[in-house]
Amino acid sequence: MLLAAIAVGLLIGWLAGSAGIGVLIGAVVGIPLAVFTVYRRYNV
Amino acid sequence: MAAGGLFSTPRPEPGHLLPALGGLVLILAALPIFLLLDWPVSGWALAAALWVFVHGLDYVLARVRKPAANVAGSAVQAFGVFFKAIVLLAILVATAASHPHVAVAAVVTYALAYTFELGLSLTTYFGGETR
Numbered sequence A: 001m002l003l004a005a006i007a008v009g010l011l012i013g014w015l016a017g018s019a020g021i022g023v024l025i026g027a028v029v030g031i032p033l034a035v036f037t038v039y040r041r042y043n044v
Numbered sequence B: 001m002a003a004g005g006l007f008s009t010p011r012p013e014p015g016h017l018l019p020a021l022g023g024l025v026l027i028l029a030a031l032p033i034f035l036l037l038d039w040p041v042s043g044w045a046l047a048a049a050l051w052v053f054v055h056g057l058d059y060v061l062a063r064v065r066k067p068a069a070n071v072a073g074s075a076v077q078a079f080g081v082f083f084k085a086i087v088l089l090a091i092l093v094a095t096a097a098s099h100p101h102v103a104v105a106a107v108v109t110y111a112l113a114y115t116f117e118l119g120l121s122l123t124t125y126f127g128g129e130t131r
Helices: A002-016 A019-042 B002-008 B017-037 B041-065 B071-098 B100-126
Strands: none
Touching: A002 A019, A002 B017, A019 B017, A019 B100, B017 B041, B017 B100, B041 B071, B041 B100, B071 B100
Protein backbone atom coordinates (compact mmCIF):
# COMPACT_ATOMS: atom_id res chain seq x y z
CA MET A 1 0.00 0.00 0.00
CA LEU A 2 2.80 2.40 0.93
CA LEU A 3 4.80 1.64 -2.19
CA ALA A 4 1.67 1.89 -4.34
CA ALA A 5 0.84 5.29 -2.87
CA ILE A 6 4.39 6.49 -3.51
CA ALA A 7 4.21 5.21 -7.08
CA VAL A 8 0.86 6.93 -7.68
CA GLY A 9 2.25 10.13 -6.18
CA LEU A 10 5.29 9.88 -8.42
CA LEU A 11 3.10 9.42 -11.49
CA ILE A 12 0.74 12.27 -10.65
CA GLY A 13 3.63 14.53 -9.70
CA TRP A 14 5.47 13.69 -12.89
CA LEU A 15 2.37 14.50 -14.95
CA ALA A 16 1.91 17.74 -12.99
CA GLY A 17 5.54 18.73 -13.50
CA SER A 18 7.07 17.99 -10.07
CA ALA A 19 7.78 14.32 -9.46
CA GLY A 20 9.56 15.03 -6.15
CA ILE A 21 6.59 16.77 -4.58
CA GLY A 22 4.36 13.97 -5.85
CA VAL A 23 6.55 11.35 -4.19
CA LEU A 24 6.49 13.20 -0.88
CA ILE A 25 2.71 13.63 -0.96
CA GLY A 26 2.34 9.97 -1.93
CA ALA A 27 4.47 8.92 1.05
CA VAL A 28 2.59 11.18 3.47
CA VAL A 29 -0.74 9.79 2.29
CA GLY A 30 0.58 6.23 2.00
CA ILE A 31 1.90 5.92 5.56
CA PRO A 32 -1.49 6.10 7.34
CA LEU A 33 -3.02 3.95 4.60
CA ALA A 34 -0.31 1.32 5.10
CA VAL A 35 -0.72 1.40 8.88
CA PHE A 36 -4.48 0.94 8.50
CA THR A 37 -3.89 -1.90 6.04
CA VAL A 38 -1.63 -3.68 8.53
CA TYR A 39 -4.27 -3.20 11.22
CA ARG A 40 -6.99 -4.68 9.03
CA ARG A 41 -4.78 -7.49 7.72
CA TYR A 42 -3.60 -8.80 11.06
CA ASN A 43 -6.58 -7.59 13.09
CA VAL A 44 -4.21 -6.99 15.98
CA MET B 1 -14.63 8.13 28.41
CA ALA B 2 -13.75 5.37 25.98
CA ALA B 3 -10.42 7.03 25.20
CA GLY B 4 -9.59 7.13 28.91
CA GLY B 5 -10.16 3.40 29.15
CA LEU B 6 -8.07 2.87 26.06
CA PHE B 7 -5.05 4.64 27.54
CA SER B 8 -5.39 3.28 31.07
CA THR B 9 -5.74 -0.38 30.11
CA PRO B 10 -2.38 -2.15 30.52
CA ARG B 11 -1.12 -4.16 27.57
CA PRO B 12 1.98 -6.27 27.07
CA GLU B 13 4.84 -4.66 25.14
CA PRO B 14 4.34 -5.54 21.47
CA GLY B 15 7.04 -6.98 19.27
CA HIS B 16 9.46 -4.54 17.64
CA LEU B 17 10.06 -6.56 14.50
CA LEU B 18 7.04 -5.48 12.41
CA PRO B 19 7.54 -1.72 12.94
CA ALA B 20 11.27 -2.04 12.27
CA LEU B 21 10.57 -3.95 9.05
CA GLY B 22 8.15 -1.22 8.02
CA GLY B 23 10.81 1.45 8.49
CA LEU B 24 13.32 -0.68 6.62
CA VAL B 25 10.93 -1.06 3.67
CA LEU B 26 10.47 2.70 3.50
CA ILE B 27 14.22 3.36 3.68
CA LEU B 28 14.91 0.79 0.95
CA ALA B 29 12.08 2.10 -1.24
CA ALA B 30 13.53 5.59 -1.01
CA LEU B 31 16.82 4.63 -2.70
CA PRO B 32 15.45 4.10 -6.24
CA ILE B 33 13.42 7.30 -5.86
CA PHE B 34 16.56 9.23 -4.93
CA LEU B 35 18.36 7.76 -7.95
CA LEU B 36 15.42 8.35 -10.29
CA LEU B 37 14.86 11.97 -9.28
CA ASP B 38 18.58 12.75 -9.00
CA TRP B 39 18.33 13.74 -5.35
CA PRO B 40 21.47 13.70 -3.16
CA VAL B 41 22.11 10.02 -2.50
CA SER B 42 24.37 11.00 0.38
CA GLY B 43 21.21 12.25 2.12
CA TRP B 44 19.63 8.83 1.70
CA ALA B 45 22.84 7.17 2.93
CA LEU B 46 22.86 9.41 6.00
CA ALA B 47 19.22 8.55 6.78
CA ALA B 48 19.94 4.84 6.32
CA ALA B 49 23.03 5.06 8.55
CA LEU B 50 21.05 6.86 11.27
CA TRP B 51 18.29 4.23 11.03
CA VAL B 52 20.85 1.42 11.40
CA PHE B 53 22.50 3.24 14.32
CA VAL B 54 19.22 3.77 16.18
CA HIS B 55 18.05 0.19 15.75
CA GLY B 56 21.48 -1.25 16.51
CA LEU B 57 21.56 0.72 19.76
CA ASP B 58 18.01 -0.38 20.56
CA TYR B 59 19.00 -4.01 20.04
CA VAL B 60 22.11 -3.75 22.21
CA LEU B 61 20.32 -1.91 25.02
CA ALA B 62 17.41 -4.38 24.93
CA ARG B 63 19.87 -7.23 25.43
CA VAL B 64 21.66 -5.37 28.21
CA ARG B 65 18.55 -4.57 30.22
CA LYS B 66 16.79 -7.90 29.75
CA PRO B 67 18.25 -9.60 32.85
CA ALA B 68 17.33 -6.60 35.00
CA ALA B 69 13.78 -5.67 33.97
CA ASN B 70 13.37 -3.27 36.88
CA VAL B 71 14.71 0.15 37.87
CA ALA B 72 18.09 -0.55 36.28
CA GLY B 73 16.36 -1.54 33.07
CA SER B 74 14.35 1.67 33.10
CA ALA B 75 17.55 3.68 33.55
CA VAL B 76 19.15 1.94 30.58
CA GLN B 77 16.05 2.62 28.51
CA ALA B 78 16.03 6.30 29.49
CA PHE B 79 19.71 6.58 28.61
CA GLY B 80 19.01 5.03 25.21
CA VAL B 81 16.16 7.44 24.44
CA PHE B 82 18.20 10.54 25.29
CA PHE B 83 21.44 9.30 23.73
CA LYS B 84 19.73 8.48 20.43
CA ALA B 85 17.98 11.86 20.27
CA ILE B 86 21.15 13.81 21.08
CA VAL B 87 23.28 11.90 18.55
CA LEU B 88 20.65 12.31 15.81
CA LEU B 89 20.33 16.02 16.56
CA ALA B 90 24.09 16.61 16.60
CA ILE B 91 24.69 14.78 13.32
CA LEU B 92 21.77 16.42 11.51
CA VAL B 93 22.61 19.93 12.74
CA ALA B 94 26.26 19.49 11.75
CA THR B 95 25.19 18.23 8.32
CA ALA B 96 22.70 21.08 7.90
CA ALA B 97 25.46 23.59 8.62
CA SER B 98 27.78 22.17 5.99
CA HIS B 99 25.51 20.48 3.42
CA PRO B 100 21.92 21.77 3.76
CA HIS B 101 20.48 19.78 0.84
CA VAL B 102 21.92 16.53 2.19
CA ALA B 103 20.49 17.29 5.63
CA VAL B 104 17.01 18.03 4.26
CA ALA B 105 17.01 14.81 2.23
CA ALA B 106 18.15 12.82 5.27
CA VAL B 107 15.63 14.44 7.61
CA VAL B 108 12.68 13.88 5.27
CA THR B 109 13.64 10.25 4.62
CA TYR B 110 14.27 9.47 8.27
CA ALA B 111 11.13 11.30 9.41
CA LEU B 112 8.96 9.30 7.01
CA ALA B 113 10.51 6.01 8.16
CA TYR B 114 10.14 7.01 11.82
CA THR B 115 6.51 8.03 11.33
CA PHE B 116 5.72 4.73 9.62
CA GLU B 117 7.37 2.79 12.45
CA LEU B 118 5.54 4.83 15.05
CA GLY B 119 2.21 4.19 13.36
CA LEU B 120 2.85 0.46 13.20
CA SER B 121 4.01 0.43 16.84
CA LEU B 122 0.88 2.22 18.03
CA THR B 123 -1.28 -0.11 15.96
CA THR B 124 0.30 -3.26 17.39
CA TYR B 125 0.20 -1.86 20.93
CA PHE B 126 -3.36 -0.55 21.07
CA GLY B 127 -4.64 -3.36 18.85
CA GLY B 128 -3.13 -6.03 21.11
CA GLU B 129 -4.93 -7.96 23.80
CA THR B 130 -5.23 -6.42 27.20
CA ARG B 131 -3.61 -7.95 30.26
